[in-house]
Amino acid sequence: MLETIINYLESISAVQAALLATLFTWFLTAVGAGFVFFFKQMHRPLLDAMLGFTGGVMVAASFWSLLAPSISMSEGEGFAKVMPAALGFVGGSLFIFLLDKILPHLHVNFKKAEGLKTPWQKTTLLVLAITLHNIPEGLAVGVLFGGAALAVPEATIAGAVVLALGIGLQNLPEGIAVAVPLRRMGMSRRKSFFYGQSSALVEPIAGVLGAAAISTFTPVLPYALAFAAGAMIFVVVEEVIPETQQDGNTDLATMGFIGGFTIMMILDVALG
Template identity: 55%
Template sequence: MLNYIADSPPFVQALVAGLITWLLTALGAATVFLFKTVNQKILSSMQGFAAGIMIAASFWSLLQPAIESSSDSTYPWLPAAIGFLLGGVFIRSLDYVIPHMHRNAQDSSQKVEGVETGLSKNTLLFLAITLHNIPEGLAIGVAFGGVATGNEHATLLGALGLAIGIGIQNIPEGAALSLPMHAAGQSKWKSFNYGQGSALVEPVFATLGAAAVLIVTPILPYALAFAAGAMIFVVVEELIPDSQSGENTDLATLSLMLGFTIMMILDVALG
């Protein structure tokens, strides 16, 4: 199986990896067929766990390879610094344009980010998670694209490790969207579709990320750091505040550390 993946074009590899992470999101969203309500302790721990995965992936799988890829330049940290900041600016720009509401918003009277709209709260929550998934797709894409460029710091196993880590955190992420929606009165099927649909952007942006690196090979360190910056922005703006908004802050923090450790092990072992 690994040989088949290795022989495929990089944009196909990225697409397949993105589809797998989407399927794992759907698996998490499918828990809505088993449970009617969501336990707040579990929800906080899932959000903390996802944050830990993304923080570790941002460094071990993206920023470190970005810096190592520029080790022969006068300022090896410069592409990583520029790309990282641009990634954050990119997500902030999308925040400014696309209407959405984060999960820690208690009611629709709270401020909705993005342009003014009459969309329902469920749709706004769906768009918030969809925004969250864009940098994950990009991260997968640039990782597989980097392997195809022949960069010695980018490996197929490392790209697979990143995809596996993102896929693991997508399982609780799908549940964290579908279960609260069902508890609020939505049907199981509608809640499931919201949950799984939020990750459809991942295979799309994974393919785009791989294609961008292949077309313009020198942007690899910038692209890796860009994906890292976008992911960190999402973690700090959304995941950590959501996980810390209830009464389970210690559990959420420990879950973050567990997620970080798992992703670190995956990256070091496979990278």
């Protein structure tokens, strides 16, 4: 099955492949949001464990799928070889840092709004928070497909598929993390589902832009891979991990993180 998917994606353009892969990651967000049709509340310890899983997947993907290939494909030795990855990593972190300071958003616990002050409703702010998470994820998938299309040895279609699979798996709890709290606030099931799935619509957009940019500006590939990694790590450290610590479920969140990291590492090394 996986081989068939890889063969098909190799037969189409990088932009088309990135679009299909990120539509898949959006679909799994929608599946997570669909839980709202069955549950009005989510057991908080379970949610924290799932968010920990999300963080583990993102950290593992940042290294195995993005940073390691970025360093491997860079020319030179010593400092010269690692500088593109270092610059890209810092750039990606700063990019999300600036978005975090500018874009108004609200976390799952509804306790603290961040970004510029705005009269927007909590619904919109919560969706924007998860949307902020999804920008680097879609970008990472698109950049990797773009690199694979250029026949860069360190960037393969198989690796891009594994990355999309891992991101899709961790999108399930993100869909839940938006839709269920909205339902608990009294919003209808349909509206809660709509807002939950819409938080990942940015992924296909970012994926297509990433693939198109690499196809046009090939030399930036090592920087772009590390840029996506830096953005994802920033999200994990600044948003995901602190969110799991709000209600004292630290052990569950930590074990979820370890589980997510381990699964993504296995997938990437064994299949990528």
